[in-house]
Amino acid sequence: MPFHQQIQAKMDTPEDSFDFTPDMIEIPEIFRNSLDKKPFERCISCDKYLLEDGTPYVIEKTIRNYKEHNVSDVIFEYAICMNCMANMRQAMSKESLEKMEQYFMSQVDPLERQLQLLNNETLNIEPWISHCMIKGTAREALDEYQICCQCDGKNIVFTIMPYMVGGQAMEEMAELLSAKSRGEIDDFMDNNFGLPPELEKELGDFKYVLI
Numbered sequence: 001m002p003f004h005q006q007i008q009a010k011m012d013t014p015e016d017s018f019d020f021t022p023d024m025i026e027i028p029e030i031f032r033n034s035l036d037k038k039p040f041e042r043c044i045s046c047d048k049y050l051l052e053d054g055t056p057y058v059i060e061k062t063i064r065n066y067k068e069h070n071v072s073d074v075i076f077e078y079a080i081c082m083n084c085m086a087n088m089r090q091a092m093s094k095e096s097l098e099k100m101e102q103y104f105m106s107q108v109d110p111l112e113r114q115l116q117l118l119n120n121e122t123l124n125i126e127p128w129i130s131h132c133m134i135k136g137t138a139r140e141a142l143d144e145y146q147i148c149c150q151c152d153g154k155n156i157v158f159t160i161m162p163y164m165v166g167g168q169a170m171e172e173m174a175e176l177l178s179a180k181s182r183g184e185i186d187d188f189m190d191n192n193f194g195l196p197p198e199l200e201k202e203l204g205d206f207k208y209v210l211i
């Protein structure tokens with residue numbers, strides 16, 4: 001076999017394709033802006049441009065499911081840069097953050113989760129967000145849920161995120177927060193979303209887990 005054909009044959013062998021395990025994929029539609037289906041371009045808090053390589057940020061969406069009608073509605077969605085996220089966490093009480101972390105670690109083994117989910121050769125996002133990470137409830141069975149993913153520029157990065165958390169787990173987490181932390185999150189929501197009071201009331205504890 002001529003040399004160039006040997007090379008071609010080698011390149012075509014399936015083993016070679018398995019050598020490449022990507023840990024990033026392009027941001028899938030579920031994590032794009034629900035109105036124009038384009039990736040979020042800017043941090044909701046500081047307006048930083050996010051789609052440049054090496055820019056870490058997080059996308060969060062809160063979604064309400066109308067099971068009886070088989071439709072869902074995005075209540076709110078945004079991208080926030082790591083700097084603003086860190087500032088937000090700093091403003092929250094240390095005690096609240098520790099409690100949240102303890103709760104989380106008592107329910108989820110992040111490494112186990114990552115190994116399990118990365119164990120498919122194609123990085124399919126669906127298994128990461130198909131069930132509540134804490135309670136295991138299927139997404140279709142939930143009235144409300146939140147999905148999060150971590151990104152770098154135009155790509156999604158696989159860490160503990162992406163994940164989905166359902167309403168019940170969110171309520172349990174919200175109960176762990178101090179009044180101070182709840183106040184900080186209220187301010188953040190007011191500054192960035194200006195939610196109408198009826199929606200604010202309707203959301204209840206739901207918003208407290210967003211950060």
Ligand SMILES: [Zn+2]
Nearest residue numbers: 043046081084
């Ligand atoms: Zn920012």
